[in-house]
Amino acid sequence: MTTDLADALATAAADTGGRYDAAGLQELLEGVVAAPAALDDREWMELAVPGATEVQAKRLRAAKAAVAAAHRPAGPKPAERLAALRGALARLGLDAYVVPHADEHQGEYLPARAERLAWLTGFTGSAGLAVVTTERAAIFIDGRYTIQAGQQTDAALWERRHLHQEPHEAWLAEALPKGGRAGYDPKLVTVAWVEKARRAVEAAGGALVAVEENPIDTLWTDQPPAPISPTIVQALDVAGQDARDKRADLAEALRRDRLDAVVLTAPESVAWLLNLRGADVPHTP
The missing domain is CATH 1.10.150 (DNA polymerase; domain 1)
Structure with missing residues (x-):
């Protein structure tokens, strides 16, 4: 300091x-x-x-x-970052690692701390995923980002694949060595993704492994902290409906559908229901 x-x-x-x-x-x-x-x-x-x-x-x-x-951008070049991740995988006993563009809330728009895909690859689009093995690395993007990915990632390091037309689970299963172990951060994926990826990897003779500590978080030495901002209660003239009335409407909808409860996991849904706003991520509630 x-x-x-x-x-x-x-x-x-x-x-x-x-x-x-x-x-x-x-x-x-x-x-x-x-x-x-x-x-x-x-x-x-x-x-x-x-x-x-x-x-x-x-x-x-x-x-x-x-x-x-005191927080100025720094750190290794893309090739060095990829090499460092492979070194971390070797220490963890892994043959591959999956890096989604995601945070713990499965949001499309992320706080700077969660931009792990951008740190590793250079790609800054709002949707994508990377898979790294000991010999190969691929980034999967959709049609919106074909040009951007070409401009931001090094073709000598990254194979560029279509996120939907060339499923990454199939690529991973093909690239993983027999008996190989593919790691992932369980905080950043859905149950449905785990089930689909596990079927593909195990069919190829490999194993899908949840990793407790994300190796990118240990390598990203200038990773931004988690954002902190006050929670703001929206005024009624902005929200349009009192939060108590919204909850009553939701309860009535549950009764009509013969349901006892609903679990809301999307931060935007919670923000709307309670008339709250934060500032962790720009341009979203």
Whole structure:
């Protein structure tokens, strides 16, 4: 930690009234920096110093700027990243690894921390998947991204395949050596994907293996922190309907369909039902 960063954090932490020490404030501000810049300063400041004075606000802005300056892009080149992943797979006893464009919520639009596919391949589209083996690597994209993938990925490193016309499960089964082990992060895939991939891999004589710690997270040394932002309750004139009324309507729909409960897993659905908004990902609730 640089002297300027340490001084800015210590000064701003003193304004939190014991809520945060310098290390805790740094963690908070790293999350604020990682969140899209869609909030007014006063909104994120409420997380650290509720009702901050102008002087306190100035110190918080200085601390945030110092934290942001400490997180400048760095890291190895694409070929080095691919080689590093293969080295990690060897240490884990794996012969292949699947890297989806996904986060824990199965969202299409991801916070910067979850852009593992972009870190590994250079491809920044909103849909895609990569499979890496000890000898081959392929990126699977749909028709929207054919040109973009060609511009952003190195053809000497990555085979480019169509996400739907050339199923990655079949490619993986063909590329995996007999008795090979293919790893995946269970937090980033669906049950349906696991079942389909397992059938393909096992039919080829291999095994599908859930990996506890994503190897990309250990290799990505400047990986952004998870975003932190306040949850905002929408005013009725914006939401159009009170959240209590929405829940009553949902309960009535369940009764009509003779159901006892519904489980909502999509963050957008939860945000709509409760009239809440966050700022973890730009342009979505």
